[in-house]
Amino acid sequence: MTSVDHLRQVRLGNLRTVLLALVDRPGSRADLAARTGLTKATLTNLTEPLLAGGILVEEPATLAGMGRPSKPLRFHPGGPIAVGAEINVSHLAVETLGLDGETLERRLVPADMRRATADEVLDQVAALIREVTATTDRKVLGAGLAVPGVVHDGVVIRTPNLPELVGVRLADGLGRKTGLDVQVDNEANLAALAHLWPRHLAGEDFVHVTADVGIGAGVVLNGEVYRGVSGFAGELGHVVIERDGIRCTCGSRGCVERYAGLDVILREAGRRRLDSLRRALAAGDAKALDAVRKAGEALGVGIATLTNLFDVPTVVLGGSYAVLYDHLHEAVRSEMDGRVLAGGERHTRLLASPLGEFAVVRGAAGLVTRRAVQQPERLFA
Ligand SMILES: [Zn+2]
Incomplete structure (x- = not known):
């Protein structure tokens, strides 16, 4: 690894640390410095492109006790979002999620998927995704897709109740229909993830x-x-x-x-x-x-x-x-x-x-926001 590569890796690692701290809660540069162990100068340097890129926003100054007023940083309310989608035997669901963990929109539509072909299922999912993303001009980072079956290397290898999906690369199919980068995973894993990210429940x-x-x-x-x-x-x-x-x-x-x-x-x-x-x-x-x-x-x-x-x-x-x-x-x-x-x-x-029937789609969207925070270069792509 060259020293330039090394510096880049260190910078990405620090960016990840700052973003993870902000997922926990907003904070001023001083507060973030205390929580992450980074210097205030490093923080100013790291947050500058995030502010310029519309990923973070600086709130108006608040007076916190003695000293200079602090200006908390938090995720921009107009910043990038992720889409979660769920294919279930008896319904389809979608949700849009911000990096701050706030849900923008979500839908759950009863639908009998048992006899639908993979293409028909993906057409319906794509239509729902277009519905929830059409109402916003925020950048969409990608989509997570949940299926009720075992997924290995992006391929559904077992789904007893939706046999038409077996062997299909659903992420590629949905990616072609929506133009989004799609990740696919099992619904039980994603429901569990929703209890872990962005909040530990x-x-x-x-x-x-x-x-x-x-x-x-x-x-x-x-x-x-x-x-x-x-x-x-x-x-x-x-x-x-x-x-x-x-x-x-x-x-x-x-x-x-x-x-x-x-x-x-x-x-x-x-x-x-x-x-x-x-x-x-x-x-x-x-x-x-x-x-x-x-x-x-x-x-x-x-x-x-x-x-x-x-x-x-x-x-x-x-x-x-x-x-x-x-x-x-x-x-x-x-x-x-x-x-x-x-x-x-x-x-x-x-x-x-506490997440009820939306745990799975929330986890599917969380798959995307978590990856964006863990690999911050994706936010600038
Ligand atoms: Zn059994």
């Missing part, structure tokens, strides 16, 4: 569990989503809880998903949709309560296995499990209490996700 080590047709878990260790070698990590839905149990679509038997998947809960409760189930639970319907409790027990056994493997202190129930949380968590808790080995030393925390 559940610490640095946790498992985020969601239910749709299948069950997905995003495992976060040391502040990073753990994907496994080929993208299959976190397949909680196929953890076996009954050796000779009900046959599963994966070819095995007794998988958690056959007892605690959303379709199983709805069927057992005699309901067709989640909102109808929610109303039945609120009205104290015995069949609905029983269906959710039984699912919670099965889920608790599966989660106990996961927490025993990864020793995480926090489990976040997201998606439809967050919606059902009030009626679900006691059964989950009681199974975990008897089965989590570390439970005697430390009580595993069980939380309902």
Whole structure:
């Protein structure tokens, strides 16, 4: 590496440090210097092009105690944004997100994607992206795309409920239709990322569990989503809880998903949709309560296995499990209490996700904003 390259790397590293500090919260140059360990002169030098490029803005001076008035820096409200998009079996969703973590716009459109071809699916996603980006003249950094399946090297290699997508390079396809740089990842990983970036909502080590047709878990260790070698990590839905149990679509038997998947809960409760189930639970319907409790027990056994493997202190129930949380968590808790080995030393925390049904698209957009902050040269591209 030449010394010029070296200086460039140091500068990019410092830029990343400053941007990460600003993701945490706005701050004056003096405050940022204290938080990052960089000198005020270096900070002035680093922030100049960010201000000139419309990425940061300097707020009017405020008097903070003694001394000179401070002028806090923060992300420009007209600065670059990212798009998140989600392909689900029964809906499509999009969200636009600023570098400061503020959501600009989001849409969730019910749509049956089961029989659609990959091209048809991408056409609909592209149309939604155009809708939410047409209303702003802010620069779009790129798009993150979430799919309900296993993704490896940008290719969907397994998606049991959307078989048309298998083997397709969705990022390339959507990139051609929108002109955006697109990254694709699994929905469970992205829902977990949404709890990590840009805000830590559940610490640095946790498992985020969601239910749709299948069950997905995003495992976060040391502040990073753990994907496994080929993208299959976190397949909680196929953890076996009954050796000779009900046959599963994966070819095995007794998988958690056959007892605690959303379709199983709805069927057992005699309901067709989640909102109808929610109303039945609120009205104290015995069949609905029983269906959710039984699912919670099965889920608790599966989660106990996961927490025993990864020793995480926090489990976040997201998606439809967050919606059902009030009626679900006691059964989950009681199974975990008897089965989590570390439970005697430390009580595993069980939380309902605050992000609800938009966690996945928020994570998809977050994939793009996080990459822009980690690779600041992208902001100037
Ligand atoms: Zn299975």
